[in-house]
Each structure stands twice: as structure tokens, then as C-alpha cells.
Amino acid sequence: MSKTLRYLAIPAFFSAPSYVSASSQTDSELADVKTLFSETESLGANIVREFVNTFLDSRQENWDGNGALPVSEASYLRAKGFLEKCIEKYPAPMFGVTPGGSLTFDWFVNPSRRLIVSIDEDAQIAYSSMFGASSVHHGAVTYLDEVPSIIWAHLGALYPR
Amino acid sequence: MPGPVEDKEPIVRFFLKKKDLDRTNLANPVIKPEGFLPHPSKSNPLMGEASVFRVAGMPEEEIQLQGKRVADERERNYCEKLAEKGETYTASKRCFQFRGIGLCQALDIRNASLDVVPDEPPPRHANILGWIPFTGASRKEIESGHLRQAMVLVSKLKFIPAKI
Numbered sequence: 001m002s003k004t005l006r007y008l009a010i011p012a013f014f015s016a017p018s019y020v021s022a023s024s025q026t027d028s029e030l031a032d033v034k035t036l037f038s039e040t041e042s043l044g045a046n047i048v049r050e051f052v053n054t055f056l057d058s059r060q061e062n063w064d065g066n067g068a069l070p071v072s073e074a075s076y077l078r079a080k081g082f083l084e085k086c087i088e089k090y091p092a093p094m095f096g097v098t099p100g101g102s103l104t105f106d107w108f109v110n111p112s113r114r115l116i117v118s119i120d121e122d123a124q125i126a127y128s129s130m131f132g133a134s135s136v137h138h139g140a141v142t143y144l145d146e147v148p149s150i151i152w153a154h155l156g157a158l159y160p161r
Numbered sequence: 162m163p164g165p166v167e168d169k170e171p172i173v174r175f176f177l178k179k180k181d182l183d184r185t186n187l188a189n190p191v192i193k194p195e196g197f198l199p200h201p202s203k204s205n206p207l208m209g210e211a212s213v214f215r216v217a218g219m220p221e222e223e224i225q226l227q228g229k230r231v232a233d234e235r236e237r238n239y240c241e242k243l244a245e246k247g248e249t250y251t252a253s254k255r256c257f258q259f260r261g262i263g264l265c266q267a268l269d270i271r272n273a274s275l276d277v278v279p280d281e282p283p284p285r286h287a288n289i290l291g292w293i294p295f296t297g298a299s300r301k302e303i304e305s306g307h308l309r310q311a312m313v314l315v316s317k318l319k320f321i322p323a324k325i
Binding site: 133 | 177178179180183191192193194195196198199200201235236238239242256257299300301302304305306308309312313315316318
């Protein structure tokens with residue numbers, strides 16, 4: 001079964017420039033998104049639902065009650081493109097958000113074997129990986145259109161074939 | 162709680178957001194390192210801190226109650242900030258709820274190249290310090306370092322679900 005996100009209908013409000021202040025409109029639009037999700041059944045749809053919900057829950061400032069920055073629409077779209085490329089070859093990750101307003105992908109095997117990638121509007125993406133307590137790596141690499149080779153290498157190490 | 166934090170002291174972090182945990186496996190949820198990432202310190206915004214509690218000698222019921230208190234207070238503060246901005250708070254959509262506890266020893270924190278120091282009030286509150294500073298490198302380089310520190314720390318945590 002395909003895991004791509006291509007069939008995700010981007011709701012109209014994703015192109016609205018200032019949805020944060022229009023709370024009643026946003027509530028209505030969220031209801032539309034939920035209806036859309038409830039009508040989908042495939043594994044791919046579950047991934048989409050979780051990913052989009054992560055974004056929706058974090059697109060307002062202070063979403064963590066501790067002053068976190070919001071996730072922007074541009075960050076969401078950039079992260080979505082990255083995710084589409086990765087899940088063609090590897091399992092779907094868990095989704096998260098950083099206080100700095102980045103979306104994260106967490107490929108988790110166990111607490112000591114995982115890879116986290118963090119994406120926002122920045123040209124660079126951040127990653128950290130762990131392959132046992134004595135093998136922990138981190139860094140920042142440029143991501144434009146192609147998934148950086150170091151990310152493929154770490155995913156390959158996490159999920160050997 | 163007086164005095165410095167001893168290596169063998171139990172330390173807890175309360176999970177208050179749904180996104181702090183992946184609950185695909187309900188019996189054994191996955192703790193996400195993102196839930197541990199630091200916020201700029203109020204006293205020095207270039208340095209990061211993450212809030213924890215010292216729980217030596219506390220019965221588990223009291224730790225659970227403390228978790229609920231922290232969640233309630235965070236929710237209250239969140240509502241107040243919404244009100245300041247003129248936005249409406251919907252009580253049915255609670256944002257912060259006590260969802261569980263991440264338990265470790267202070268030594269686990271120190272082994273992750275971090276430190277834990279008292280920061281009262283409230284009683285028993287402490288901060289995880291020693292995060293890579295929010296300066297001196299690109300934003301993403303700094304974030305990757307924080308993810309590394311949080312990832313190492315989270316690998317040592319024991320999860321205890323909320324029971325109240």
C-alpha cells in the first residue's frame with residue numbers, strides 16, 4: 001500500500017495568511033479537516049492525520065504554555081515534502097514539535113536506537129541519532145530538494161535490509 | 162528541599178501534553194525527546210533550562226498529585242495568556258493534562274552532559290541546566306545538540322502513567 005501523502009487535500013485555510021486571529025473561522029475549518037480524516041481509512045491516511053494534527057496543535061504561539069514558537073505553514077509544507085520522500089523507503093516516523101517551532105520526525109526502534117530530524121523554514125535541518133549509548137551523533141545539514149545522504153545513511157543503519 | 166541535588170536522588174519530569182508521548186503502545190508509551198528540550202532561562206535567555214522535580218522520600222500518590230497540580234497551574238496560566246490576547250478559552254479543549262511521569266536519577270541527567278540544580282519556589286522544583294547555549298552556532302546546529310542531549314537523557318527514563 002502506498003504511503004505517500006499525495007492524496008492529501010490541502011484544506012483551503014492552509015493558504016490563509018492570518019488564520020491565527022480568526023478563531024471561529026479556524027474552528028469551522030478544523031471541523032472540515034476532521035471530517036476529511038474520518039472518511040479515510042488507509043494506513044497512509046493515518047500517517048497524514050497524525051502529521052497534520054501535530055501541525056494544527058502547534059500553529060499558535062505558546063502552544064506549550066511555556067512561550068514556544070508556532071509552527072508556520074511554510075515549515076509544515078517543507079516537512080511534508082521531506083516526509084513523503086522518506087516514507088517511500090522507510091517506516092513512518094512519530095511526529096513532534098520543538099519549542100523553536102520546528103516539526104520533528106522520530107524514527108524509533110527502541111530508546112537507544114532512534115533518529116530524530118527537525119525541520120522548519122531554515123535551509124538547514126537538524127538531526128540527532130543514537131545507535132547504543134556509545135554511538136550518538138548530531139548535526140545540521142542543508143536540505144533543499146534532496147534528502148541529505150547522512151539522513152539516508154542513518155535510516156539505513158536503523159532499518160538494515 | 163534544601164541542599165544540592167545528590168547523584169542518587171530521584172528526579173521526575175511531568176508530561177502534560179499529548180504530544181510528549183507516543184501512545185501507539187498504551188502499555189509502554191514512547192517518551193519523545195522533544196518534550197525535554199529547553200526553554201530560554203528567564204535569568205539568562207542565552208542559556209536553556211528544563212523544569213523537573215525532586216521527589217526523594219515522596220510517596221507515589223503525592224508525586225501523582227504534584228503532577229496534577231503542575232498541569233492545572235500550566236492550564237490556568239495558559240488560559241490567562243489567552244484572555245490577555247482577547248481569545249476565548251474552551252474548557253472542553255483542555256491543553257495541559259497530567260499524562261505521566263518520566264523518572265530517573267540525577268546521575269542519569271549528569272551522564273547526558275547536563276546538570277540538575279535546585280530552583281525553588283515551588284518546593285522541590287529544580288532545573289536541568291547545561292544545555293548547549295542559544296548562541297555561537299547556527300540555530301539548527303544548536304537544536305541538534307539539544308536533541309542529542311535530550312535523546313540520551315530520555316533513553317534512561319522510566320515511564321510511570323498518570324493514575325489520577
